[in-house]
Each structure stands twice: as structure tokens, then as C-alpha cells.
Amino acid sequence: MLRIEQLTLELPYSPRWWQRRFATHLDQLSFSAAAGSLHAVVGASGAGKSLLAHTIMGLLPADARLSGQCFYQETLLDAKRQRHLRGRHMALIPQSLNALDPLVRTQRQVSWAANRSGLTHKAAWQAAGQALNHYQLNDRAGRAYPHELSGGMARRVLAAMAHVGQASLIIADEPTVGLDPVQRDRVLSALRSLAHQGKAVILITHDLRHALPIADHVTIMHQGRSVETAPASAFTGLGETLKSAYAQALWQALPDNAFSAPQIMHNKEGNIA
Ligand SMILES: Nc1ncnc2c1ncn2[C@@H]1O[C@H](COP(=O)(O)OP(=O)(O)OP(=O)(O)O)[C@@H](O)[C@H]1O
Numbered sequence: 001m002l003r004i005e006q007l008t009l010e011l012p013y014s015p016r017w018w019q020r021r022f023a024t025h026l027d028q029l030s031f032s033a034a035a036g037s038l039h040a041v042v043g044a045s046g047a048g049k050s051l052l053a054h055t056i057m058g059l060l061p062a063d064a065r066l067s068g069q070c071f072y073q074e075t076l077l078d079a080k081r082q083r084h085l086r087g088r089h090m091a092l093i094p095q096s097l098n099a100l101d102p103l104v105r106t107q108r109q110v111s112w113a114a115n116r117s118g119l120t121h122k123a124a125w126q127a128a129g130q131a132l133n134h135y136q137l138n139d140r141a142g143r144a145y146p147h148e149l150s151g152g153m154a155r156r157v158l159a160a161m162a163h164v165g166q167a168s169l170i171i172a173d174e175p176t177v178g179l180d181p182v183q184r185d186r187v188l189s190a191l192r193s194l195a196h197q198g199k200a201v202i203l204i205t206h207d208l209r210h211a212l213p214i215a216d217h218v219t220i221m222h223q224g225r226s227v228e229t230a231p232a233s234a235f236t237g238l239g240e241t242l243k244s245a246y247a248q249a250l251w252q253a254l255p256d257n258a259f260s261a262p263q264i265m266h267n268k269e270g271n272i273a
């Protein structure tokens with residue numbers, strides 16, 4: 001469904017106001033996500049996960065320098081095709097809650113997403129109601145404006161917007177941040193069921209624990225590189241079948257695997273140093 005080959009992304013920055021340099025944020029990244037499967041992309045904050053999502057969707061700043069290729073259904077994904085597929089065949093659950101339109105009530109907003117993906121106005125409105133229901137958002141939430149929603153509610157609205165459409169590729173960027181465990185499991189199992197329906201689902205998260213129960217494959221990212229792609233089943237025991245020391249360390253550092261924790265150094269954010 002989606003194949004990424006040797007993707008390298010550089011963005012400009014200004015060390016001094018008169019200087020302009022480029023920093024590499026994605027570095028020769030490759031992986032594939034198949035239809036009917038859930039592919040997790042796991043990495044610490046700043047690893048480049050959201051930039052990867054934006055690259056696939058074609059939502060990068062105009063001055064970005066990109067090399068390598070993305071293929072959607074075996075055809076090259078160029079800017080024109082990205083514009084055509086975005087919101088119809090490829091949906092993003094964005095990390096930023098600012099993605100919601102502040103002037104549009106919830107159900108209307110979700111229904112626009114459904115409409116854009118091909119449903120008639122009436123069908124879209126109904127589908128929006130059902131999707132909100134699915135994420136336990138009631139009629140009152142449906143009538144609310146974004147500023148009247150809690151962070152967790154807004155996040156579920158974003159999930160509903162991706163869910164309601166007919167997209168065959170869904171990229172969920174940290175879809176469970178700020179959700180309580182019950183809501184989190186609901187969102188994760190909804191993503192799993194979208195994969196069961198034959199869609200390709202890419203779950204972006206910093207937390208391996210959320211990815212493993214539902215993922216088929218996991219790509220571990222570190223500083224813009226893909227350190228390793230492994231089946232989720234490789235994260236077992238001491239992680240002996242994992243190829244990279246970094247993936248093994250991530251796995252062994254999980255609280256339930258605390259037997260090996262003394263070997264791992266953590267920094268303040270809980271990331272592996
Ligand atoms: N528009 C931009 N211009 C310049 N640099 C950017 C831009 N967006 C992100 N970056 C930088 O690229 C790096 C990767 O950012 P990205 O948002 O992809 O990380 P992430 O893995 O999604 O992190 P998090 O888990 O915190 O969401 C960071 O160092 C960030 O500062």
C-alpha cells in the first residue's frame with residue numbers, strides 16, 4: 001500500500017539571522033506498510049515521526065529539501081497525487097489539536113471530513129454522528145466548538161474524522177496522548193479494527209507499550225533514521241531476535257521488563273540516553 005524508500009528530509013534553519021543552513025531530520029528512511037496491517041513507528045520525542053507523517057501527506061513547508069521516494073499503491077507519490085489523495089484516500093490524525101477549525105461545531109467538522117471522502121451530505125452527517133458515538137462523544141460534544149472540548153475530547157474528534165472517511169491509508173500521529181486508559185484502549189482498538197477492514201494503518205507513538213499489542217510490524221526511529229523494522233512478535237523475552245541494540249534497549253527498559261533496567265541510562269524525559 002505504502003512504500004517509503006531512502007527518504008531524506010532537510011529543513012532550513014538560521015544559526016544567525018543572515019545565515020541559512022539545512023538540518024537533516026529524516027535520514028535515508030525506508031519501510032513499507034501493507035493493506036490490512038498496522039505498522040507502528042516508535043521513537044523518542046524529536047525523532048522525526050511527525051515530519052515523516054507530514055512528508056507522506058505532502059504537508060511540508062515549501063522550502064523543505066526532500067530526496068528518496070514514497071509509493072502509494074505502487075505509484076509514485078508526488079505533490080499532485082498527494083493533493084488528490086489527501087483526505088480522501090489518505091487520512092491523517094494529526095498530533096496537533098490546532099488542526100480542528102475553531103469556528104466549526106464538532107459534528108459539522110466530522111461530517112465535512114466524511115463528505116470530502118465521498119459521502120453525500122446526508123450520509124456524511126449520519127456517519128459523523130455514528131463516529132462521534134463510537135468515540136463516546138455525546139450530542140452535546142457534537143454541538144460544541146473546539147474550545148469547548150477537553151484535550152482528550154478534541155483528540156477523539158480528530159480520530160473520528162479519520163475514521164469516518166473511506167481512506168485506505170490512515171496515519172495516526174500520537175492519537176492517544178492525554179487520554180485515560182479506557183479511552184486510549186478504545187482508540188487503539190478502533191485503529192486495529194480499521195486494519196482488520198483492510199486499510200493500512202500507521203500508528204506513530206513514543207510508547208512501545210501502546211504499539212505492541214496491536215501492531216503487526218514496528219519501525220523503531222532514532223534521530224531521523226529507521227534503526228530497525230521488526231515484527232511485533234520479536235519484542236519478547238530479552239529481545240534476542242531484535243537486530244539492533246537500540247531496539248533491545250527500548251524493549252528491555254519497559255517497566256514490566258525491569259529485570260534489565262540497571263543496564264539502561266535514562267535522561268530526564270525518560271528517554272534512553
Ligand atoms: N517546520 C519545521 N521546521 C524546522 N524544524 C522542524 C520543523 N518541524 C519539526 N522540526 C524539527 O524536526 C525534528 C523532528 O520533529 P518531529 O515533530 O518530527 O518529532 P517527533 O518525533 O514527532 O517528536 P514528538 O514525539 O515530540 O512529537 C525536531 O528537532 C524538530 O525541532
Ligand code: NI
Pocket residue numbers: 049050051095173174
Ligand atoms: Ni510528533
